[in-house]
Amino acid sequence: MKVVLYAVNEGTSYRALFTIAWEADQFYWSNREVHMIRIREIIPLGVAERVCRVLEKRWSGEDLGVKGDTPRRDWADDFRSIVHEVWAAEVRENGLTFEMVKEVGRSLKVQALDRLPQLARMVASLLEGRSLLLEEAVQLLDGLLPAEYPAAMHRAALQLAALTGAMQLTAAVAPNPVAPPLRGLRAWAERLRAACLPGLAASRRGPEVLACRRCGGKDKLRRTHCAACGQACAYCEACLTMGRSRECGLLIVGVPKSSGTPDQQSLPVPLSPFPTLTNLRPTSLADRWGLSPAQSEAAEAALSFILSPHDNTVHTRSRSFLLWAVTGAGKTEMIFPLLEAVLTRGGRALVATPRKDVVLELAPRLAKAFPDYGSSVLYGGSSDRWENRPLTLATTHQLLRFQEAFDLVIIDELDAFPFHNDPMLHYAAEKCQKTSGTTILLSATPPKKMQQAVAKGKLPCARVPARFHRHPLPEPRRLELPLISGLLRKQVLPAKFSISLKHSIGRGAQIFLFVPYVRQVDPFVNLLRDKAADLGISPEIIAGTSSKDGDRSDKVVSFRQKNTQVLVTTTILERGVTIPKSDVYILDANNPLFDEASLVQMAGRAGRSGADPAGFVFYGAPTWTNAQRNSIRQIRRMNSIARRKGYLHANA
Amino acid sequence: MPINFRSWFAPSEAACPVCGRNAVNSSSAIPVRHPTPRRILSSLCASCLRSIPWIVHPLCRICGRMERCEDCVRRKARNYALSRCAVRYDNTMKDWLALYKYRGNEQLESVLAAVLAFAYERLTGTVTTGFQIITAVPIAPERMRDRGFNQAERLARRLAEWYGLDYETLLFRLRHTEKQSLKSRRSRVVDMRGNFAAESSGLFSTSVASTGILLIDDIYTTGSTLDECARVLRESFHMENRPDVYGLLWARS
Incomplete structure (x- = not known):
């Protein structure tokens, strides 16, 4: 678009401005003691802004003396010369008309603007x-x-x-x-x-x-x-x-x-009295929201971080806090007290997650937990888009449309696609937080850099090492198997593999079978169906899905309803799908596509319910890689922390 | 910045301009002869290149449609000589055009122009007289301001550059009509009347009449836009030396 560019002399100071509605500026400057000069033609916005920036620098004195030229010329000459300098080519070609604006606002129809x-x-x-x-x-x-x-x-x-x-x-x-x-x-x-x-x-x-x-x-x-x-x-x-x-x-x-100047910006989280928070104890949190001891301890740490007075001298712009909660720890329940603390103080809170289906799943739960506060749900194609409400639930892409809007930003699954490794979304997440606000990061598998920052003490962090049902995470076991490509070529299932499969089927568990590549899903389903009689199941209850599958959601629903017992899939289902009684088989676990984080996530599909806390996880691979080793180490470490802190059941 | 020795020896990974995924260059044939559009098309990944529904053998000799075409049989008077389209307007092509035209991904411009080059080469095979002047169906000024570009003009300019033609602005649009795709066939033809006018300066500056004029647009549905433009163009000449107008369109729906 093109805009009007003008400069104002307010007597003591000068300003260069551009406008998208000249009558508004006339209205604003009328009845003030000012002199104005404008360019009669409208000029491109980009050029106009550049001129404004150069002039602001010059007139604020920053540029004086550096070039060593005469300290100050006439302001209107400054204006003309900078326009010529910035937009030399165009001015030469067509020429611009500079005019002094006499009697600002004379031509305005006042009643239209009152x-x-x-x-x-x-x-x-x-x-x-x-x-x-x-x-x-x-x-x-x-x-x-x-x-x-x-x-x-x-x-x-x-x-x-x-x-x-x-x-x-x-x-x-x-x-x-x-x-x-x-x-x-x-x-x-x-x-x-x-x-x-x-x-x-x-x-x-x-x-x-x-x-x-x-x-x-x-x-x-x-x-x-x-x-x-x-x-x-x-x-x-x-x-x-x-x-x-x-x-x-x-x-x-x-x-x-x-x-940018913190003293001028009123902090929208006034320290208003909030009765339930002043005597906040883990037990009260646990009672209010039904949290386990491990959850409430971490939630309390996060809460005290949010409510702690802001230290603006710390040069880190984003105040963030990592909640490192193992898979199945009940992350969603833990954010409720945090949201409540901000909402009751009249602040605005945001829950962002990389994926739309998580947004849709979370929306009714949040609405139920906070019926008194309006909430808007934003994702590509959502119906409520523009209203500012206290609670916002959004996909991370939607954060681009905000700037310094939220007192509390909660980012769920920060290591998931597409948020992970996308500088644009990280920028968006950072800018949508108020300068006085706080960011809470949630993850079961934080990226390496973040783990290092935690270890160095640069990133405050609370760990939730135990699941809500207070049983340890199932530790993956090793199953030495040939590569899938070999199995498919020979059309055989190794004895070791079918014995464990039969055992899982025998105990009535549903089975996640992860393979690295989309193209391996269908052939492997066919292989399993061929051998279904040997495994003792009917071929119809074996299914496969991937990111390229049009009816993926139907298949996932059928898996959730137990109509499917064996689901062959790729990393697309590594998170988000919770099946009460399930075993996990990861084939070709040595494949570089399965890194430590995704192995931990996949292993986290097992043993999710209190009724069957000890599901089985198998890494099927011909070789033993660092990713496999480290993922097991990470799971063990979490279990031992949980045991030491007494978060686990005594008999577990 | 650490020096990445590996990258010196690895093949460069160029993202496919359409889908953005890393291009696995395909070996499938590219039906364009000119080297520049060939190079552009070969930068597409294999699956995108395969998904282009080229119109290789047009069945309708007039409008270049893939199937038998009732429109051209029914139409009594026609102002353009004939027209050719590069691809069928299927859902993939719809997405591509929408990405370029409405979302403004101008990276796709070269790809679309390269696709159109296929139709141009086919047309020059059919029409032996050749062309000197290339022009495009204009869009309304307010639409132009919103979108920032006229897709047909951009494509035409690329073709002109590749094949050594002269791009001339011969037409301008008088009024802004509703979206063509929302109207019936009958109302399209009626609505088109009086939408365009000839730009006199462009016509007199060159000796157009000796060869045909090539008129570019993005989509051919009923041909009413093309026909109206051709009528306006032809009527701006004297009766005896009216040039033939040939249509070249990116997609045929």
């Missing part, structure tokens, strides 16, 4: 904590604003809200201000630059790099010719699925301009 401040306040509160592209903001306002305000006023209201500093309008893709280096030679050069160093050391720090302000992506920008601004302008391919963020596109950030 409701504008009221509307702007409403707009600012509706967009609070959001980070939206213009199309999204328009949708939101169309849906939520009362119909008495015409849609034509929305832009003006957005602009006025931004002028008053209640929120920010920026280009969606723009150069990130480069942070000064903290260490090393460059840092010294930076500090000494004012002292007129010669040569390379005196040169400014590297060029500003374009970045998407919504997703933080720098390396997936593509520059194409754009008809909306008439220039070659960049768009971000990383977050394209959430609407196109581009250099001449507007990003509306519902965060007041003054953010």
Whole structure:
């Protein structure tokens, strides 16, 4: 889009601004003692913002003296020269018309704008904590604003809200201000630059790099010719699925301009008296939410972390806390007291998880636990999208649409696809937390880096080493088997394997059979069906599923309903599916696709219920790999911690 | 940054521009002769390349449809000479076009243009006179502002670059119509009337009349857009030297 660019002389200070609704600016500046100069033509948003940034730097004095030129020229000359400098090519071609604005706001029809401040306040509160592209903001306002305000006023209201500093309008893709280096030679050069160093050391720090302000992506920008601004302008391919963020596109950030200075930002978690929390003991938590001793101890640790006074001197921006809970520990129950603590204090809480099916599963449970608080459920294609409610449940992609919105951010299954190893989603998770807020990370298998941070004491952490039913985790056993490819070629099942399978079937357990590759699922199902008579089951109760399977959810349901006894699958079912009485077979456990985390997750499918706490887990592999060894070590360590702390039943 | 020696020797892993997965380059045949579109198509992964439903043998000699075409039999007066389409507009192609056109993934532009190059090469096999001028069906200015580009024009410019044609803006759109796909066949033909006008400057600057004009669009459904554009183009010339207009479309639904 194109915008109007102008500069204001307020007597003591100068400002350069761009506007998407010129009448709003006239309205704002009218009746004030100001001089204004504007460009009559509308110019691309990206260019306008760059001019504003350069001028802000210059007029705030940061740039003075560095270049050694005359300290201060006339402000209008400054404006003209910077526009020429930033947009040299275009100015040469077509020329721009600069005009002084006389009698600001003279041509305004006042009665049309008298409701504008009221509307702007409403707009600012509706967009609070959001980070939206213009199309999204328009949708939101169309849906939520009362119909008495015409849609034509929305832009003006957005602009006025931004002028008053209640929120920010920026280009969606723009150069990130480069942070000064903290260490090393460059840092010294930076500090000494004012002292007129010669040569390379005196040169400014590297060029500003374009970045998407919504997703933080720098390396997936593509520059194409754009008809909306008439220039070659960049768009971000990383977050394209959430609407196109581009250099001449507007990003509306519902965060007041003054953010960053902690004293000005009112902390939305006032330390209001909360009777049940003041005398909080593990026993009371356990009573309230039905938590086991292991759960309540960890929940209490997390709770005291949330409620501890914020130490803003610590330079880590995100205050995060890791809840490392073994598979089947009852993570969801543990987040209830945390959510309650924030919600009762009037804060906003978010539960984010990488996968949509988990969101759908969790939504009714949360709604039941917190009936008094409104909650919105966000995922691709969800119906409630725009209302700001105290409790939000979302997939991690949806977090891109928020900025500094939540007092408590809970991220479930942080090591699961697609959150794991996606810098965009990590950025989104970080930015949606308020600067005064807290992030709680949940995982059964935190990534290596995080485990190291815990070991170094950089990341506070609470472990839940025991399952809610207070029995130890089943330890995997080794089963030396040939590779699946060999079994399929010869069409045989090794005796060792069929004996254990028969034993599992005999005890009435349902069986997860994990294989590494999608292409092995169907052949292996056929092999098992061929041998079904030997195993003593009917071929119909053997099924297979994978990520490429259209009726996966039906098959999972049938497995849950015990209509299927043996399910051959890939890592797609390594988490989320809980079967009360089940045994787990992992074939080709030596395959590099099965890393330590996914082995622990798969092994965690067994022994989930108190009625059958000791399911069997078998690693079927010809060789013994580090991943297998370490996963067993991790399970044993958790069991021994649990035993030592007395979380397990005495007879277990 | 640690130096990764391994990467010096490993084959470079390029992601497939359509599905984003690591491309396992296929050995299946690419039916385009020009080296640039060939290279672009070979950057697709095997499964994406296989899923392109090329129209290799058009059954309708006029509109290039895969099956027998009642529309062309029924139509009495036709303003374009003939048209060819590169692919059938099946669900996969629908997704590809939507990714490019509506989601704005302009990385796909080169792929779509390379697919269209197939139809161009087929058409030049049929029409021996050759073309000098290539143009595209325009979109309304407000649509252009929202989307940021005209897909037909972009494809046409790529073809012009590859095959040495002159791209000329010959048409502009007078009004913005509702989505074509929501209307019946009859109303499409009626609605199209008066949507386009010829850009006079483009026509007089070049000697168009000697050869045919190639008109690019993304989808052919009933041919009403193509026919209307061809009518406007032809009527802007004198009776005696009206050029033939040939349609070249990305997909045939």
